[in-house]
Amino acid sequence: MADAIEYPNALRKLRLTPISDLLRGHVTGRLDWRHNIRAAGFAPPVENLILQVVRRSRLWRSEKLSVTDELIAHFRDGLATGANAEDLIGSFGDAKQTAKLIRRAKLRSRSIIWRALRSMRWIVPAFFAVYIVLALRFFSGQPHPTVDYIAILNAKTLQTPESDRAWPIYRRAILLLTDRSSKSGFWPDAAEHDIHGKHWPETVAYLHAHQAGLALFREASTKPIFGWIFGPEGSQNDPELGCRYINALPTSYGVLDGSLFDLKLTYISEMRYFLLVARADIQLATEEHDADRAEKDLIALLDMTDQLHRQHALGNNDDSRSIIYRGWALTAAQNVLQDHPDLWTDATLTRIAHRLSRLQKPADLLSYEDNRLILPDILQRTYTDDGHGNGRLTFAGASDLAKYLRSMHGIGPEYPGDKHLVATGPLLMAASLSRRDMLNLYNQIIDRNEASLQMPLRFSADANQASDAKMERWNWSHEMEEWNWSPLLSVRYYLINALAPVTYDLPAMAETQLGVRDGLIIGIALELYHRHHGRYPDTLAELTPDFLPEVPADRITGDPVRYRLVNGTPLVYSVGADRHDDGGRLTYRYYDDNAAAQWGISPAEAKRGDWILYPQRGDADNYW
Amino acid sequence: MRIERELMRGAGPVAVMRLLQSGERYGYELIELLDRQSAGVLAMGQSTLYPLLYNLEAKGWVTSRIETADNGRSRKYYRLTDKGKKRLVQDSKQWQSLAAAMGKLGVMGA
Numbered sequence: 165m166a167d168a169i170e171y172p173n174a175l176r177k178l179r180l181t182p183i184s185d186l187l188r189g190h191v192t193g194r195l196d197w198r199h200n201i202r203a204a205g206f207a208p209p210v211e212n213l214i215l216q217v218v219r220r221s222r223l224w225r226s227e228k229l230s231v232t233d234e235l236i237a238h239f240r241d242g243l244a245t246g247a248n249a250e251d252l253i254g255s256f257g258d259a260k261q262t263a264k265l266i267r268r269a270k271l272r273s274r275s276i277i278w279r280a281l282r283s284m285r286w287i288v289p290a291f292f293a294v295y296i297v298l299a300l301r302f303f304s305g306q307p308h309p310t311v312d313y314i315a316i317l318n319a320k321t322l323q324t325p326e327s328d329r330a331w332p333i334y335r336r337a338i339l340l341l342t343d344r345s346s347k348s349g350f351w352p353d354a355a356e357h358d359i360h361g362k363h364w365p366e367t368v369a370y371l372h373a374h375q376a377g378l379a380l381f382r383e384a385s386t387k388p389i390f391g392w393i394f395g396p397e398g399s400q401n402d403p404e405l406g407c408r409y410i411n412a413l414p415t416s417y418g419v420l421d422g423s424l425f426d427l428k429l430t431y432i433s434e435m436r437y438f439l440l441v442a443r444a445d446i447q448l449a450t451e452e453h454d455a456d457r458a459e460k461d462l463i464a465l466l467d468m469t470d471q472l473h474r475q476h477a478l479g480n481n482d483d484s485r486s487i488i489y490r491g492w493a494l495t496a497a498q499n500v501l502q503d504h505p506d507l508w509t510d511a512t513l514t515r516i517a518h519r520l521s522r523l524q525k526p527a528d529l530l531s532y533e534d535n536r537l538i539l540p541d542i543l544q545r546t547y548t549d550d551g552h553g554n555g556r557l558t559f560a561g562a563s564d565l566a567k568y569l570r571s572m573h574g575i576g577p578e579y580p581g582d583k584h585l586v587a588t589g590p591l592l593m594a595a596s597l598s599r600r601d602m603l604n605l606y607n608q609i610i611d612r613n614e615a616s617l618q619m620p621l622r623f624s625a626d627a628n629q630a631s632d633a634k635m636e637r638w639n640w641s642h643e644m645e646e647w648n649w650s651p652l653l654s655v656r657y658y659l660i661n662a663l664a665p666v667t668y669d670l671p672a673m674a675e676t677q678l679g680v681r682d683g684l685i686i687g688i689a690l691e692l693y694h695r696h697h698g699r700y701p702d703t704l705a706e707l708t709p710d711f712l713p714e715v716p717a718d719r720i721t722g723d724p725v726r727y728r729l730v731n732g733t734p735l736v737y738s739v740g741a742d743r744h745d746d747g748g749r750l751t752y753r754y755y756d757d758n759a760a761a762q763w764g765i766s767p768a769e770a771k772r773g774d775w776i777l778y779p780q781r782g783d784a785d786n787y788w
Numbered sequence: 789m790r791i792e793r794e795l796m797r798g799a800g801p802v803a804v805m806r807l808l809q810s811g812e813r814y815g816y817e818l819i820e821l822l823d824r825q826s827a828g829v830l831a832m833g834q835s836t837l838y839p840l841l842y843n844l845e846a847k848g849w850v851t852s853r854i855e856t857a858d859n860g861r862s863r864k865y866y867r868l869t870d871k872g873k874k875r876l877v878q879d880s881k882q883w884q885s886l887a888a889a890m891g892k893l894g895v896m897g898a
Contacts, residue, residue: 217835230864231838233854234815237863238834241816257835265835269842 180225195225197232204236207249213259214239220263227270298590305548305558313424313541314395317534321391329391330471331399331431333384338434340377341441344406351437359447371445378445378461381438385464390475390482392431400428417571418564419545424538425568432485435472439465439489446496455507458500463519465493470522476531483530487673490529491680494520495780498684502779505691517688520681527617529674532610538663539606547599555599562589569662595655606660609644613671620719621675621763675719676761679738682716682725683777686736690778700734703727720763725777736778741770748774757781800840801849802883803830805868805876808850812867815841841866849875 177193185192193199201214214235218228242252256262271279326332342350354370357363371378393399420426442461449458472486497516500507508516523529546561563585585592597605616624647653647661654661686704689711693701701707704715704727715724718738726737726745735748740760744767751759751773760775807813807821815837823831832840844850849872856862868876890896 233862234838234864237814237861238816238838240861241814241863245816245820255834257833259835262835262839265839266842269839269846272843272846 182226195229197225197229200229200232200236204240206236206239209253210239210249213253213256216259217263217266220260221267221270222263223267223270231266231270295590298594301556302590302593303559305556305560307419307545307547307558307561308549309419309423309541309544310549311540311544313537314398314422314427317394317424317537318398321389321393324389324391326391328388330384330387330389330468331391331393333380333387334431334434334438335399335402335405337377337380337384337438338405340380341374341437344404350406355437355441355444357444359444367444368448371441371448374441378442381442381468382460382464385467385471387471390431390471392429392475394427396422396426400430417568419561420542420564420568423545424541429482432482435468435485435489438468439492443492443496446500450500450504450507453507455509455512459508459512459516462493462497462500462516465496466490466519469493473529473531476534484670484673487529487670487677491677494677494680494684498687498778498780501684501687501691510692510695513688513692517685520685523678523681525618526621526671526674526678527614529677530617530670532613532617535663536607536610539603539659542659542663543599543603549599553600553603557589557593557596559585559589562592592655592658595652596658597656597660602657602659605657606663609660617671617674620678620717620722621671622720622722672761672763675763676758679719679761679775679777680758680780682719683736683780686712686716686725686727687734687778690734690736700729700732704736720761720775726774734778735776738775738777740773740775741765741767742772743767743770744772746772746774748776750774750776799830799883800832800836801844802876802879804837804840804844805849805872805879808866808868809873809876812853812865814863814865818866844872848872 174191176196178191180193180196181191182195185194197218198215201211201218204211204214206214214232217235218232221228221231223231239249239252243249271282321329338350341355343352344350346352352370354363354367357367359367417423417426442465446458446461446465449455449461469486469490472482472489475482497520542565543555546565547557548555566585596602644657644661647657686707689707690700692711693707704712704724708714717723718725720738720741721743723739726739726748728735728748730748737748738760739745740751741762742760750757751771757776757780760771760773762770803822803826804818807818807825813821815834818841819832819834819837822837841850841852845852845866848869850866851869852864852866854862854864887896
């Protein structure tokens, strides 16, 4: 048909030739749909109707050509049946409406890529409009902190008379036990030397020379509370103890200055040295047959770890340290029992056993209570406050928070964090939970965690006997892990993810320690039985009620712990995470007494082997 | 009697597909068949038919081919695809169910 068309204008013909034709060297001009209408030779009203319909369809030229040809054929067919042009035009319908319907139908036939790009015409401006609104809200918001959470944290300590606070006495002990003018370290190397290592004589000399300091340590451990006062003007501001800590503080974090993030827990490292020195002194006292001093050092260590637990400051720093330090104390006690079983009298062993049995449940070792303060403090410094407990993330808050988190991850100031925040901050604000929802969810998590600490971990993380109630807390921690795998959820819950207390590791550590403690109490009962009967019992049941109120439950299965004599020596163990009695054999490949102490995994997933409760090896404190 | 626009929107595509079931047809032919076989009830304005055909084509239920006669005149013929045939079976069942339900209510055959 195109051959029959005459083109008065060569340029127009070229313009209306498809590229495919041009590539073949033909200038056909066959996309000129107007020319086709004229060439059809219809009466002007028909020609005009087709022209209007096709023109108003606003389709691509090739599509217009197709519609044109179809309408030409339609009218030819109509005229061929004998109908006149006026009737055909009358029954055709409204040209404008037809063009609209044809356009809509033809667009549906276009490629999905074209349709996606077309929808971007609206999406992109809409996105920018939304972004601008969000940006205005993000950059205009200002946090207004009103609550002094450090004061709340200190309230309990400040309400306690200074004579009942341990820290002032620990502080005096530190001054006696250390050299604060030393440039190589305040605590002497003697405090860190291995017991019976090549430097043991130095340690012995140090201990003999510093018994006054140790006496103060023991005195401090008897106080009801630890007594550290948090905050820049609190106990950390102590030039006599060494202002190096204070001078070493990182740079300002803007709105986070003075927050609970800004606390310096410098006492933690000091208490670690106390532990090392007291543990060495237990060994020395044992060798010197000073049973009274060894007992006092041990009780002081246990009391100090309980003080740290009751202090339970933020981020479980104190609880994780108190568990570690208590683990060292338990190992020290067991070493005395194993290597010098005759050091302590029956009465002393009974006192130690009673002291050890004070800890009943994970909540006696671990608490999340002070964690409740962290999020509200961070929220008041990073979010707006609508006066009703709600608000949104602000640039000022997010910027300083990002700066803090970068420093925590060792990312230097050269990282262009704020530039990224300018681009992504408004979206971060929109995607993250509101202040109120964030706080509610956070408190919910802490409530669940606190509740789970009131019972043995097997009741809340027993994959073998899973019930909805038991698995709730465990599932919850899994849900939190899943947030990290979703870009949206990790943004939505970013603060909770960053601040929520560890939900599994610490409870597992606490539960493991309770198991080891059970083992030590059984070890003491076995020693007492041996003294009275000249032999070890055949079963643990024989220990009750004279030497043990009851046989402790296996902390993984709930059944009584296992016991056997190996070459005349007692062995007390849990069947471990695989729930299979391997006769007290350690897990294959993991030569750690506590490697089989695992919860939340099924027996099939667990390594074969048992969890040795007593006697743990002399180097068992490496576990903690 | 002409069917109202909303009803025709549902009935039109099924009617056109039904006509195409017996073989390929071109636009004007479909208009005439609809008018004749439904005694004018399903008579469709030409401005409605072509967008309807293009829609069916976009959905993949019909396909078309252009046939050029010796005199140079071309016509576009439409026919059902396999997908369109399956759709017609489904739609026909729905219309039968609808008709039966309406009959039970006394709307039809009253």
